[in-house]
Amino acid sequence: MITITNKEEIEKALFVASAVSTDKTMDAMRFVLCEPDGETSRFVATDGHRAHWATMSEAHPAGAYEVIKKSKTELVLRRITDAGQFPDYRSCIPAKTELDISVDVLNQVWKTYTIFNRAHKFQDLALDYKYFCEAVSTAHTISTTADPHQPVVFTGNYTGAVVMPCRM
Known part of the structure; x- marks a missing residue:
């Protein structure tokens, strides 16, 4: 036990x-x-x-x-x-713990999350991220004052989840 x-x-x-x-x-x-x-x-x-x-x-x-x-x-x-x-x-489980992603892609993820959150009332999404330049985050957009393809680094904490491919 x-x-x-x-x-x-x-x-x-x-x-x-x-x-x-x-x-x-x-x-x-x-x-x-x-x-x-x-x-x-x-x-x-x-x-x-x-x-x-x-x-x-x-x-x-x-x-x-x-x-x-x-x-x-x-x-x-x-x-x-x-x-x-x-x-x-x-x-x-990915061997690499860093994820490089463009701000445009991150913005699309954020928009999708907010749509699902309104419909399904999920708990708040918490992302630990940092830009190599200053970033601004709002409820629906994430933008930066620099190059939109500037890499974003995500770091995880104690929990993780992987969505596996669905079997058809």
């Missing part, structure tokens, strides 16, 4: 658990995988179309876990022994 009481850690674990498959035929994707890494551990989950992962601040025992209790103050995960072989999620 893993019991998490830290609010930030609960949020990270629930983010990961939101990607657990609900398809009863995919036993290998119906759990959260925990991999210890020194004094921390990584939680990973996928449904075959997306993968979520987070680095937890303390080491937990390796294995497959299911969420059995969740509240604002406590999250409890129970180890399961009959889990299938979890897919190789590392092959989907």
Whole structure:
């Protein structure tokens, strides 16, 4: 059993658990995988179309876990022994942690997000970014005072998500 009481850690674990498959035929994707890494551990989950992962601040025992209790103050995960072989999620995670993107493309992403956010009431989008020049951000546009093809550098924090190609 893993019991998490830290609010930030609960949020990270629930983010990961939101990607657990609900398809009863995919036993290998119906759990959260925990991999210890020194004094921390990584939680990973996928449904075959997306993968979520987070680095937890303390080491937990390796294995497959299911969420059995969740509240604002406590999250409890129970180890399961009959889990299938979890897919190789590392092959989907980009090796490079920097992303070079033009401001025009970023502006289109921002516009798309705001349209979906109005329709579906997602939580606020948080992007950590920095320009190599001064940038201005508004609700619908992101522009810079320099070359529109000036690279933008994104840096991640403790959580990540990958949208995988859909199977047709």
